[in-house]
Amino acid sequence: MTHPDFLWADPEPKRGYDVVVIGAGGHGLATAYYLARNHGITDVAVLERGWLAGGNMARNTTIIRSNYLWDESAAIYEHSLKLWEGLSDELDYDILFSQRGVLNLAHSLPDVRESVRRVNANRLNGVDAEWLTPAEVKKLVPIINTSQELRYPVLGATFQPRAGIAKHDHVAWAYARAAHDLGVHLIQNCEVTGFRRAGDRVTAVETSRGAIEAGRVALCAAGHTSVLAQELGFRLPLASHPLQALVSELLEQVLDTVVMSNAVHVYVSQAHKGELVMGAGIDAYNGYGQRGSFHVIESQLAAAVELFPIFARAHVLRTWAGIVDVSPDASPVLGLTPVENVFVNCGWGTGGFKATPGAGWVYADTIAHGRPHPLAAPFTLDRFTTGALVDEHGAAAVAH
Amino acid sequence: MLSVPCPWCGPRDETEFRYGGQAHVAYPADPAACSDAEWAGYLFMRDNPKGWFAERWFHSAGCRRWFNAVRHTVTYEFAAVYAPFTQPPGVPS
Ligand SMILES: Cc1cc2nc3c(=O)[nH]c(=O)nc-3n(C[C@H](O)[C@H](O)[C@H](O)COP(=O)(O)OP(=O)(O)OC[C@H]3O[C@@H](n4cnc5c(N)ncnc54)[C@H](O)[C@@H]3O)c2cc1C
Ligand SMILES: [Zn+2]
Numbered sequence: 001m002t003h004p005d006f007l008w009a010d011p012e013p014k015r016g017y018d019v020v021v022i023g024a025g026g027h028g029l030a031t032a033y034y035l036a037r038n039h040g041i042t043d044v045a046v047l048e049r050g051w052l053a054g055g056n057m058a059r060n061t062t063i064i065r066s067n068y069l070w071d072e073s074a075a076i077y078e079h080s081l082k083l084w085e086g087l088s089d090e091l092d093y094d095i096l097f098s099q100r101g102v103l104n105l106a107h108s109l110p111d112v113r114e115s116v117r118r119v120n121a122n123r124l125n126g127v128d129a130e131w132l133t134p135a136e137v138k139k140l141v142p143i144i145n146t147s148q149e150l151r152y153p154v155l156g157a158t159f160q161p162r163a164g165i166a167k168h169d170h171v172a173w174a175y176a177r178a179a180h181d182l183g184v185h186l187i188q189n190c191e192v193t194g195f196r197r198a199g200d201r202v203t204a205v206e207t208s209r210g211a212i213e214a215g216r217v218a219l220c221a222a223g224h225t226s227v228l229a230q231e232l233g234f235r236l237p238l239a240s241h242p243l244q245a246l247v248s249e250l251l252e253q254v255l256d257t258v259v260m261s262n263a264v265h266v267y268v269s270q271a272h273k274g275e276l277v278m279g280a281g282i283d284a285y286n287g288y289g290q291r292g293s294f295h296v297i298e299s300q301l302a303a304a305v306e307l308f309p310i311f312a313r314a315h316v317l318r319t320w321a322g323i324v325d326v327s328p329d330a331s332p333v334l335g336l337t338p339v340e341n342v343f344v345n346c347g348w349g350t351g352g353f354k355a356t357p358g359a360g361w362v363y364a365d366t367i368a369h370g371r372p373h374p375l376a377a378p379f380t381l382d383r384f385t386t387g388a389l390v391d392e393h394g395a396a397a398v399a400h
Numbered sequence: 401m402l403s404v405p406c407p408w409c410g411p412r413d414e415t416e417f418r419y420g421g422q423a424h425v426a427y428p429a430d431p432a433a434c435s436d437a438e439w440a441g442y443l444f445m446r447d448n449p450k451g452w453f454a455e456r457w458f459h460s461a462g463c464r465r466w467f468n469a470v471r472h473t474v475t476y477e478f479a480a481v482y483a484p485f486t487q488p489p490g491v492p493s
Contacts, residue, residue: 226448237444239421240473284419285402288450288474293401295415328444385440 007173008052008180013187016213017045019367020205021220022192022228024048025057026168026353027345028220029175029186030360031367036182038361039368044184046220047207049191053172056222056352059290059322061245061279063258063267064354065102065163067122067129072378072390073331074125079375080358081162087357093174095166096272100257102163103137105307107152107263115158122160130159141257143308150306152264165258165269171356194231200340202232217342218367223288223323225346234338236346237384238325241282242292243350246300246319250274254310264303276314278304282324282350292321324349329389334363335372335380343367344381407481408463420456422446423468423488450474454488457481 019035021028024046035041048054064084066077088095106115115131122129134146137157146154176186187209194206195217204213219225223240251274260267268278280300283292297319305312327333327347332355337344345363348355362373372380378390402414428434428442447453453473458466470479470488480489 224450227450230449235441235445236448237440237446238448239446240448240450285471285476286421286448286453286455286473287476289476293414295401384444385436387436 007177008186010188011185013045013047013190013207013209013212014185016204016215017185018043018215019045019218020212020214020216021046021218022205023055023220023222023224024052024176024186024188025055025220025222026053026172026175026356027222027348027359027363028218029053029172029179030356031218031220031345031363032184032186033175033179033182034360034364035367036179036184038364041364041368042183044179045212046179046184046186047190047192047205047212048186048188049208051188052176052186053169056322056324057168057172059245059320060168060353061267061269061277062165062168062353063102063163063260063269064097064166065160066127066354067102067104067118067158067160067163068392069118069121070390070392071125073392074122074127076358076362076375076379077354078125078127079361080355083357083361084166084354085162087171087174091174091178093170093177095170095174097164097166098272099162099164100269101140101159101161102258102260103132103141103157103159105137105157105259105261105263106155107261108155111263112155115156119158128160128162130161132157132159141255141259143254143310144259145307145309152306154307163258165271167272168353175360192228202339202342215341216367218363219337219342219344219346220363222346222348222352223325225325225344229337229344232337232339232342236333236344236381237328238333238347239286240288240323241285241326242287242289242321243279243282243324244292244296244319244321245277245279246297247271247278247317248276248311248314249317251276251314255308259307261303261307264307266300266303266307268304268308275317276311282326283321288323290321290323326350328384328393329391330393331390332359332379333381334359334376335366336370337381402476404457404469405478405481406457406459406462406465407467407483408465409459412459412462416459416461418458418460420458420466423454423456452479456484
């Protein structure tokens with residue numbers, strides 16, 4: 001594929017916009033695109049404090065799946081997965097979406113029970129899911145160690161064949177180009193620092209490049225959403241944590257499936273170029289520094305080498321961290337806010353890359369109509385008051 | 401890895417500790433009198449500042465005591481540690 005020099009323009013901000021989206025990660029870009037494409041709302045700016053898609057969008061391990069336990073989650077993630085399946089065509093850009101399947105390993109009897117339950121729940125929701133025995137896991141992934149002597153032996157796995165990975169940069173660039181083509185302004189190096197109010201409404205956002213008037217404001221700032229909410233005067237049930245990942249040097253192809261294990265906390269895939277991409281759990285403390293503690297890397301590698309003994313000879317090339325916005329029930333917060341014309345999309349935590357098209361789609365619809373899209377309705381901020389949590393933490397396979 | 405200054409044991413590796421999140425989230429004096437929104441505030445809503453943060457740590461693999469700390473969430477620097485149920489010493493500006 002040959003690239004033009006620029007896929008989108010770098011315009012000066014106008015005096016104001018109908019919709020101002022804060023944050024040009026995957027979710028902000030997808031939201032702007034669907035506002036224009038699905039709702040004809042093209043007077044839109046996406047404001048980004050750094051460079052386009054340099055936050056979690058550039059730092060995630062790109063696992064895409066929809067095998068969540070609860071009906072509400074399965075519905076929104078499966079909506080997203082269906083959009084992924086048509087996205088290269090839709091955006092006319094090869095996003096290297098590879099449906100190579102995702103395995104979620106079970107290492108204990110409770111794991112096995114949770115996993116089988118989740119397979120059954122997934123099937124009832126029309127999500128492809130299978131339960132594999134250790135022998136079947138070994139057949140799919142010959143390099144995995146299925147010895148029952150391990151401290152945490154592989155007792156089986158759930159398998160979602162339609163799940164996989166995509167190239168995160170291509171996804172961001174594809175949405176950016178498509179949004180730009182529909183008239184959206186993508187404004188980088190533009191940090192939102194405050195809000196101008198008239199009663200219950202925001203009239204303008206204050207930025208490092210001056211004030212910009214806003215008919216509606218859509219928060220899409222992932223790990224920084226609490227900082228903006230504080231400026232707006234409402235509270236969110238979020239904690240921002242560092243989440244780390246790493247890559248090895250380029251290797252011959254040894255792994256053509258995504259393997260995740262919550263119990264020993266590692267997940268791995270092999271990127272198209274050949275590097276092993278691995279991630280772990282969050283660092284325990286609240287943190288906005290884009291770095292975490294090395295012992296987290298050490299323990300994820302210990303787990304990886306136990307499961308894949310040949311990885312012991314690979315070298316780590318790079319480690320890094322993003323800032324993820326973790327909610328109490330490991331589900332997103334999507335919908336209206338106490339401020340009349342401000343909308344929120346956050347709380348995707350460690351697992352929002354897979355939701356990029358789906359979240360953008362339902363969030364745009366929510367903004368356009370001023371009420372939650374049906375798929376977003378279970379995920380509004382109200383659920384923390386009513387108690388109707390969507391508790392994906394308790395369920396297996398929650399991470400990423 | 402962070403070096404966490406336990407007020408009872410001195411600086412120790414982070415792996416000896418468990419993190420307890422925001423400090424000073426007091427149990428409501430009369431829980432039954434809380435509105436649903438107040439209860440949600442106690443249970444779920446949290447300060448999540450980019451900057452100085454009063455938080456709880458538990459020295460689980462050491463003296464097994466809880467304490468509070470004021471730590472910066474960008475630099476990760478500790479400004480102070482202090483006993484539970486006491487007010488934080490002055491926060492650097
Ligand atoms: C190491 C790691 C691994 C992960 N692995 C996976 C995975 O395998 N699968 C999966 O589904 N998810 C994964 N995730 C989670 C996923 O990356 C996030 O949930 C998702 O990217 C969040 O949406 P976003 O792309 O819009 O966020 P971001 O790309 O972080 O976008 C938010 C943007 O807002 C900008 N911003 C913040 N404050 C302001 C402001 N005041 N003014 C202007 N702009 C502002 C930021 O600079 C940033 O660009 C992972 C995350 C990390 C860190
Ligand atoms: Zn101690």
